[in-house]
Amino acid sequence: AQTVTQSQPEMSVQEAETVTLSCTYDTSESDYYLFWYKQPPSRQMILVIRQEAYKQQNATENRFSVNFQKAAKSFSLKISDSQLGDAAMYFCAYRAFFSGNQFYFGTGTSLTVIP
Amino acid sequence: GAGVSQSPRYKVTKRGQDVALRCDPISGHVSLYWYRQALGQGPEFLTYFNYEAQQDKSGLPNDRFSAERPEGSISTLTIQRTEQRDSAMYRCASSLAPGLASTAQETQYFGPGTRLLVL
Numbered sequence: 709a710q711t712v713t714q715s716q717p718e719m720s721v722q723e724a725e726t727v728t729l730s731c732t733y734d735t736s737e738s739d740y741y742l743f744w745y746k747q748p749p750s751r752q753m754i755l756v757i758r759q760e761a762y763k764q765q766n767a768t769e770n771r772f773s774v775n776f777q778k779a780a781k782s783f784s785l786k787i788s789d790s791q792l793g794d795a796a797m798y799f800c801a802y803r804a805f806f807s808g809n810q811f812y813f814g815t816g817t818s819l820t821v822i823p
Numbered sequence: 824g825a826g827v828s829q830s831p832r833y834k835v836t837k838r839g840q841d842v843a844l845r846c847d848p849i850s851g852h853v854s855l856y857w858y859r860q861a862l863g864q865g866p867e868f869l870t871y872f873n874y875e876a877q878q879d880k881s882g883l884p885n886d887r888f889s890a891e892r893p894e895g896s897i898s899t900l901t902i903q904r905t906e907q908r909d910s911a912m913y914r915c916a917s918s919l920a921p922g923l924a925s926t927a928q929e930t931q932y933f934g935p936g937t938r939l940l941v942l
Contacts, residue, residue, distance in 0.1 A: 745933075753914070753933035755931065755932075801865075810882070811856070811858075814865050815863075815864055816863070816864065
């Protein structure tokens, strides 16, 4: 079974600084998708960024970028120029490419942004 | 509507009662997912549909849990004979298309959730 691990339950960052959230996963599949979702206090789940495993280039989305290391099964999220609105719970998620639409989520990292 | 909606937002029930949780996905979205999320944890997959067909129900905890999406739009998650351990946030998500699709089509949009408390 696939598992997703987020080893940092809590992180903090100074406003305007950069922070990196870690995620590792375990899978025997070669093709899959990886995601980072943000869950603010409102508790909506918002897609931040997505990476296809077959793409070597790391995905970027404005201030958000990932460091995808397929061999190491690592998928970290970098947030640059952190803003107060970035404070939220961040979840890493995995979905297999071929074997269905089941998503596996990590336990989350709570990010605090310090003004 | 503009997003995924769920009702009720909060449900308090007594142990042994049945509850039905409703999800109204974004119009035109093919895939619909149900998750359960405990406080401080990530969403736990329960089941999903493509159109009206239930594709995977491997995440349903036991046979007290069932889900349907009879017309390929609104879905209902039913929990029979509720137990205190069923208390959680139940979340629904939808996506435009399943499987091999573009980023926009495959992105899941989550609803606000239904907070269930079983006394």
